[in-house]
Amino acid sequence: MGTVIKALSLLDHFNATRVSIGLSEMTKLSGMNKATVYRMLSDLQSAGFVEQHGDQRNYRLGTEILRLAKLREAAVPFFDVGQTFLESLSEETGETAHITLLQRGQLIEMGHVYSTTHATRVVMDAADEFSFHGTSSGLAILGFSDETFVDTILSKNLIQHTAWTLTDTNDLKAKINEVKKFGYASSKGSFEDDVHSHAAPFFDSSAKVLGAIAVAAPVSRMNKKQAEKIARLVCKAAIDFTEKTGGKMPDIYPRIS
Amino acid sequence: MGTVIKALSLLDHFNATRVSIGLSEMTKLSGMNKATVYRMLSDLQSAGFVEQHGDQRNYRLGTEILRLAKLREAAVPFFDVGQTFLESLSEETGETAHITLLQRGQLIEMGHVYSTTHATRVVMDAADEFSFHGTSSGLAILGFSDETFVDTILSKNLIQHTAWTLTDTNDLKAKINEVKKFGYASSKGSFEDDVHSHAAPFFDSSAKVLGAIAVAAPVSRMNKKQAEKIARLVCKAAIDFTEKTGGKMPDIYPRIS
Numbered sequence: 154m155g156t157v158i159k160a161l162s163l164l165d166h167f168n169a170t171r172v173s174i175g176l177s178e179m180t181k182l183s184g185m186n187k188a189t190v191y192r193m194l195s196d197l198q199s200a201g202f203v204e205q206h207g208d209q210r211n212y213r214l215g216t217e218i219l220r221l222a223k224l225r226e227a228a229v230p231f232f233d234v235g236q237t238f239l240e241s242l243s244e245e246t247g248e249t250a251h252i253t254l255l256q257r258g259q260l261i262e263m264g265h266v267y268s269t270t271h272a273t274r275v276v277m278d279a280a281d282e283f284s285f286h287g288t289s290s291g292l293a294i295l296g297f298s299d300e301t302f303v304d305t306i307l308s309k310n311l312i313q314h315t316a317w318t319l320t321d322t323n324d325l326k327a328k329i330n331e332v333k334k335f336g337y338a339s340s341k342g343s344f345e346d347d348v349h350s351h352a353a354p355f356f357d358s359s360a361k362v363l364g365a366i367a368v369a370a371p372v373s374r375m376n377k378k379q380a381e382k383i384a385r386l387v388c389k390a391a392i393d394f395t396e397k398t399g400g401k402m403p404d405i406y407p408r409i410s
Numbered sequence: 411m412g413t414v415i416k417a418l419s420l421l422d423h424f425n426a427t428r429v430s431i432g433l434s435e436m437t438k439l440s441g442m443n444k445a446t447v448y449r450m451l452s453d454l455q456s457a458g459f460v461e462q463h464g465d466q467r468n469y470r471l472g473t474e475i476l477r478l479a480k481l482r483e484a485a486v487p488f489f490d491v492g493q494t495f496l497e498s499l500s501e502e503t504g505e506t507a508h509i510t511l512l513q514r515g516q517l518i519e520m521g522h523v524y525s526t527t528h529a530t531r532v533v534m535d536a537a538d539e540f541s542f543h544g545t546s547s548g549l550a551i552l553g554f555s556d557e558t559f560v561d562t563i564l565s566k567n568l569i570q571h572t573a574w575t576l577t578d579t580n581d582l583k584a585k586i587n588e589v590k591k592f593g594y595a596s597s598k599g600s601f602e603d604d605v606h607s608h609a610a611p612f613f614d615s616s617a618k619v620l621g622a623i624a625v626a627a628p629v630s631r632m633n634k635k636q637a638e639k640i641a642r643l644v645c646k647a648a649i650d651f652t653e654k655t656g657g658k659m660p661d662i663y664p665r666i667s
Binding site: 155156157158160161162164167168169172173192193196197199200201202204205206207213214215216217218219220221222223224225226227228229231232254256257261263357358359363399 | 459511
């Protein structure tokens with residue numbers, strides 16, 4: 154692994170529950186030696202990617218990230234366009250709509266919109282770590298990922314989130330084949346007992362899967378008619394979102410009537 | 411310059427008017443040799459910092475930026491908090507409020523809010539390149555930057571934006587001393603003829619200047635009373651913003667009564 158990739162890999166250790174990291178902790182997390190980690194953090198700091206703060210001089214992500222995000226958003230208006238799609242999805246379905254991004258092999262929640270239609274709703278918690286095998290977003294993404302990636306994910310220790318979580322590789326492969334066939338995934342109580350969600354994948358300009366758009370509803374509110382409606386709407390949203398953000402649907406994606 | 415810093419410096423060439431860059435163009439812009447640039451872009455690509463798109467396979471900023479921005483914003487809610495301050499500033503003044511960030515020696519507009527009070531307003535154009543010596547935001551930042559940085563900026567070729575732009579080093583140093591004394595900068599027609607703006611600096615956790623909050627109004631609508639009110643409000647906003655984002659005002663910042 155080259156120096157650049159190694160240095161940037163340090164940024165992987167920042168996540169929703171770990172926003173600030175000290176030198177010793179980063180050394181442990183990275184498995185590299187302290188002097189190397191220090192030198193790399195100093196380089197990242199001088200480029201504005203991390204900054205030190207507080208009495209402990211711990212590292213957190215820096216303001217250069219904001220400049221780049223602003224530019225990326227100007228080039229490909231993900232948040233802006235995404236927000237619009239989430240707003241109409243949650244309004245049309247009366248349920249919680251959210252977008253998940255596949256980033257470095259992980260599922261990252263990019264945003265969500267709640268509906269005010271009902272007194273109860275599925276709440277998105279920033280600290281939730283979504284699993285691929287348990288969530289409709291994860292399954293939607295696996296349905297259109299390459300085989301190596303699917304095998305990597307399925308060969309991991311798959312958490313039994315609820316009594317309904319599939320953890321058997323053959324069961325999951327069958328589920329993934331359904332996703333390929335229908336263009337969306339559904340998950341009934343397999344991540345959280347009382348949540349029934351539907352998700353469809355969206356794609357980048359090389360027709361590589363980039364993330365998923367999902368609608369999550371309480372199981373108690375779901376029926377066949379509503380499930381069909383939501384499935385149709387998430388597929389339409391994912392296809393339109395792909396187009397609006399300069400992406401391309403892959404040839405293997407089914408034609409949605 | 412180390413490899414990591416060199417590689418990250420390639421990202422500097424992306425800006426509001428250049429969101430996509432081909433390999434040859436990047437080679438020219440960076441002054442490095444093509445093989446090196448290619449290798450570095452490949453590293454940045456595998457880390458998700460850039461991606462190739464379109465028929466030309468040009469590079470643009472990648473989705474890893476979005477993941478990091480999301481985390482940075484969760485750690486230090488700049489956009490969120492900033493938006494709140496801009497909304498109240500524009501409401502209280504009836505004018506355009508905006509935030510500028512100092513990033514790698516450049517002024518980057520981070521956001522703005524228009525007021526609906528008047529039929530005319532100062533419009534922020536994403537493609538505008540703000541100068542330090544011409545704008546109140548730039549001057550507010552120079553007032554609290556270290557001398558080396560001030561000298562670097564003032565030794566450049568200073569554009570005469572309007573008849574009112576100061577370009578003489580001594581005049582500008584006098585102006586900067588005023589900023590230090592009062593804690594804010596004003597610019598009457600020195601960047602655009604018909605704009606009168608006031609700006610105050612905000613600071614990071616090491617009390618280093620990070621950017622400025624400004625209010626820009628048409629010259630025709632400004633009078634002494636309104637100017638005093640705006641100056642007071644931008645100072646208050648910048649001080650409060652510093653505090654809310656985990657920053658620290660420097661000891662040399664004047665006490666605002």
